[in-house]
Structure formats: C-alpha cells, structure tokens
Amino acid sequence: MTQTLVLYDIVSNLPGISWSPNPAKPRFVLSYKGLPFVTVWVEYKDISTAMQAIGAKPDKRLDGTDVYPIPVLSDPNTGALITDSLEITSYLEKTYPEKPVFPNNSESAIREFNSAHLDQIITPSIKSIWVRSTEIMSPSSVKFFTKARSIDIALPWDESYDEDWALLEKGYKNTVYKWYQKTEGKWFMGDTFSYADIVVACYLLWFKRVVREDEWARISSWNGGKWAQLLADVEKKCNLA
Numbered sequence: 001m002t003q004t005l006v007l008y009d010i011v012s013n014l015p016g017i018s019w020s021p022n023p024a025k026p027r028f029v030l031s032y033k034g035l036p037f038v039t040v041w042v043e044y045k046d047i048s049t050a051m052q053a054i055g056a057k058p059d060k061r062l063d064g065t066d067v068y069p070i071p072v073l074s075d076p077n078t079g080a081l082i083t084d085s086l087e088i089t090s091y092l093e094k095t096y097p098e099k100p101v102f103p104n105n106s107e108s109a110i111r112e113f114n115s116a117h118l119d120q121i122i123t124p125s126i127k128s129i130w131v132r133s134t135e136i137m138s139p140s141s142v143k144f145f146t147k148a149r150s151i152d153i154a155l156p157w158d159e160s161y162d163e164d165w166a167l168l169e170k171g172y173k174n175t176v177y178k179w180y181q182k183t184e185g186k187w188f189m190g191d192t193f194s195y196a197d198i199v200v201a202c203y204l205l206w207f208k209r210v211v212r213e214d215e216w217a218r219i220s221s222w223n224g225g226k227w228a229q230l231l232a233d234v235e236k237k238c239n240l241a
Contacts, residue, residue: 031239044145
C-alpha cells in the first residue's frame, strides 16, 4: 500500500484555502493519479523557515540570494523531497507511471510548452494578478510577498492595470487559443489529456480565485467561454470538481 505523500502549499484567507498556481499543479497531478496525499499549509512569510526545517533545497533569485519556493513534495515511500512543480510532476511520472501526464514520451515537448506559457502569457501581465493575490493574504504575508517579488519585478505593480489585462487577453485569445487549435479535440494534445492542460488550468484557477468577479467574467467570455470550460474539464478529469 502506498503511504500518504505530503504536499506543502501556501495558505490564503479564501474559503477552500488553495489559490497559488504552482502548488496547484502537483495537487492536480496527485489527484489525477489517485495518489494519497495530505497538504501542509504554510504562511507565505514562513516559507523559508518551514522549508529549511524539512531540508528542502533553495533556488537562486535574480540577485543571487537564496529563496525557498513552494511547492515541495515529501514522499515517505521513497524518502524523496522534491521542489518545483515541474520537477515534482516528473518525479511522480517516473515513480507512479499509472495514468501518465506526459503521455507518448511527451515530457520534453511539455517542458517547452510550460516555459513558453510562462514567458509569453503569464509573466508579461503578472503584476496586476500579484496585486489581486495580496488581497487574499494575511497582512504579514503581504508585506513579505511584496518585498520578495519586487526583487524580480519592481514596484509599483498597479500602474499598468489596463496594459496588463490587454496583454493577458491577447495572450489567451490569440496565442494559447492557437496552440489548442493545432490539434482536434479539447485538450492540448487533441484527445489526449496531459500536464500541459493542467498547467493552463492551474493559472486559470489562480485567476478565478484571486481576481474580482467582473474580471473573472471577462476571462470567462474569451474565445466563447473556452477557458472557463477548460478549467472545469481539467478539474473534473483530476477528480477536483
């Protein structure tokens, strides 16, 4: 019998707690594969202390300083402790290959997709979503989040709202839509579900959880409702509906 895995995620003030896209990705993968897991919720301000305490490895910021990211997955079945949503998924795929999320030897191609989606769609418009994210954190975590993220993208974040939303809309309505139109079927790989769909869905989940009601209605209207439907389809596929 498989022992229960442990996923470290970031707490929020929202009902249901979960909101952050990167921890959501392994959560969806674990649920899709039917693996038993529990979640340890960590305040944003406590991430470094908590991750150092369990022996997780740090990443490097642009300025060369250490940063301890979440998600982290602890697997008592193997003793593995893995950081980064993509590396966690790669580990789960190799260790628990049933119900693959990199089907047909697609890991390399999906890694490229993951990078393109982040660089072309998310990063250019991320400031306004960060502003919304601070609205669902505790005051102490907001202060830490703002200080940490401003190392990568300078403050203020709220002066380019219209530009950010225009970029996000163009990204989904044009670029991501074209990626999905290359194959017949509702998934990125046509009729075959994969981690690429989880990536797109988890960012949509982030938006749905943190943006205002009228903003989510705007996203839901793009491409005839495709993105709200994709999120619903992926949640159902991963037993999270």
